[in-house]
Amino acid sequence: xxxxxxxxxxxxxxxxxxxxxxxxxxxxxxxxxxxxxxxxxxxxxxxxxxxxxxxxxxxxxxxxxxxxxxxxxxxxxxxxxxxxxxxxxxxxxxxxxxxxxxxxxxxxxxxxxxxxxxxxxxxxxxxxxxxxxxxxxxxxxxxxxxxxxxxxxxxxxxxxxxxxxxxxxxxxxxxxxxxxxxxxxxxxxxxxxxxxxxxxxxxxxxxxxxxxxxxxxxxxxxxxxxxxxxxxxxxxxxxxxxxxxxxxxxxxxxxxxxxxxxxxxxxxxxxxxxxxxxxxxxxxxxxxxxxxxxxxxxxxxx
Amino acid sequence: xxxxxxxxxxxxxxxxxxxxxxxxxxxxxxxxxxxxxxxxxxxxxxxxxxxxxxxxxxxxxxxxxxxxxxxxxxxxxxxxxxxxxxxxxxxxxxxxxxxxxxxxxxxxxxxxxxxxxxxxxxxxxxxxxxxxxxxxxxxxxxxxxxxxxxxxxxx
Numbered sequence: 060x061x062x063x064x065x066x067x068x069x070x071x072x073x074x075x076x077x078x079x080x081x082x083x084x085x086x087x088x089x090x091x092x093x094x095x096x097x098x099x100x101x102x103x104x105x106x107x108x109x110x111x112x113x114x115x116x117x118x119x120x121x122x123x124x125x126x127x128x129x130x131x132x133x134x135x136x137x138x139x140x141x142x143x144x145x146x147x148x149x150x151x152x153x154x155x156x157x158x159x160x161x162x163x164x165x166x167x168x169x170x171x172x173x174x175x176x177x178x179x180x181x182x183x184x185x186x187x188x189x190x191x192x193x194x195x196x197x198x199x200x201x202x203x204x205x206x207x208x209x210x211x212x213x214x215x216x217x218x219x220x221x222x223x224x225x226x227x228x229x230x231x232x233x234x235x236x237x238x239x240x241x242x243x244x245x246x247x248x249x250x251x252x253x254x255x256x257x258x259x260x261x262x263x264x265x266x267x268x269x270x271x272x273x274x275x276x277x278x279x280x281x282x283x284x285x286x287x288x289x290x291x292x293x294x295x296x297x298x299x300x301x302x303x304x305x306x307x308x309x310x311x312x313x314x315x316x317x318x319x320x321x322x323x324x325x326x327x328x329x330x331x332x333x334x335x336x337x338x339x340x341x342x343x344x345x346x347x348x349x350x351x352x353x354x355x356x357x358x359x360x361x
Numbered sequence: 362x363x364x365x366x367x368x369x370x371x372x373x374x375x376x377x378x379x380x381x382x383x384x385x386x387x388x389x390x391x392x393x394x395x396x397x398x399x400x401x402x403x404x405x406x407x408x409x410x411x412x413x414x415x416x417x418x419x420x421x422x423x424x425x426x427x428x429x430x431x432x433x434x435x436x437x438x439x440x441x442x443x444x445x446x447x448x449x450x451x452x453x454x455x456x457x458x459x460x461x462x463x464x465x466x467x468x469x470x471x472x473x474x475x476x477x478x479x480x481x482x483x484x485x486x487x488x489x490x491x492x493x494x495x496x497x498x499x500x501x502x503x504x505x506x507x508x509x510x511x512x513x514x515x516x
Binding site for chain 2: 143162166168186
């Protein structure tokens with residue numbers, strides 16, 4: 060991992076996933092407190108993403124590092140017409156590693172080609188967001204005590220949700236069973252189903268959330284957004300079908316945990332928040348430890 | 362072979378030494394010329410378009426004197442003219458026929474079909490892995506999206 064950019068979840072293999080999870084647990088146990096002392100991380104957010112940015116900033120701050128950068132391209136030189144290449148080459152002079160978020164697909168891959176310092180992709184358009192997947196994996200491991208042989212149910216927008224696609228690709232390596240629950244219009248793209256089939260990973264597609272709940276270990280909820288539907292009537296028909304309410308948790312397994320990449324809108328009713336099965340806020344906290352682990356590994360400090 | 366050459370002479374005159382690219386779809390003639398950067402070549406080039414072809418209905422032919430392509434150059438035109446035939450001419454006779462095959466990787470040539478791809482917003486030459494060759498299917502190195510042959514938009 061040392062010195063290597065993290066652009067896509069497929070840049071890492073099983074061994075590296077496990078290493079990050081192990082390190083994240085060490086950071087959570089308050090080991091490696093000042094490990095980033097003397098290091099400067101560049102944080103380039105060409106589009107705003109407060110949640111992700113604060114998570115990275117807190118990860119650096121809690122490890123004794125410093126962070127420079129911008130949180131919105133309106134405050135950066137890209138509004139003056141500077142190319143992405145020039146911004147990366149300039150900022151790379153000032154820091155040991157660059158975390159970047161960009162509205163266009165493939166931006167982080169391009170940056171990693173030209174940058175003299177490693178790049179961490181904090182989201183490139185609709186394409187990849189690998190640190191989200193690693194924090195999801197850490198959350199799964201922490202709550203289940205293992206990654207293997209779990210029934211993982213993914214709910215909501217499976218067509219456009221990049222976190223869903225990356226999680227499928229990463230967890231595929233751990234003998235899972237997937238339940239894919241979505242409106243027909245937002246079902247998992249064919250190319251991902253082909254990959255699952257090629258690896259003999261069992262999956263079940265469903266449009267009903269209720270039927271899959273009793274067997275689920277990890278319930279991964281995502282937002283169903285109105286703008287994803289070509290027909291507004293279809294949205295109206297579907298919008299309440301993928302909302303989790305506390306009454307639905309009655310026949311679920313004791314070990315089941317509810318994950319969500321956040322922000323949540325209405326797909327998890329607020330009454331679920333008090334359930335011990337609701338895990339999404341802890342999941343966000345796990346993101347900080349996971350990002351500490353990722354940054355420290357890439358900088359070769361651990 | 363001599364009758365073949367004589368037949369062609371009616372439309373596009375023969376060359377002494379060089380390369381003949383035949384069976385190019387007429388509509389792609391100028392794109393083939395552009396991809397092979399023939400505009401930068403000093404030697405004599407003759408071409409004909411909208412010629413009768415049993416295979417293609419209408420075809421184009423390009424004859425370039427004193428120019429012999431390396432395989433990489435040739436593979437580029439496989440994207441535009443997979444049925445094209447290449448003949449190496451020495452002393453008015455065909456001495457070799459070169460086969461065209463679609464390369465594994467492509468740099469440039471066509472735009473990425475994904476409007477959100479970084480290559481469509483910055484001055485970045487697209488790169489692709491060829492996933493399939495008939496019809497051609499390209500996976501963008503940057504955004505990972507697929508561009509199918511029917512959506513090719515030549516640069």
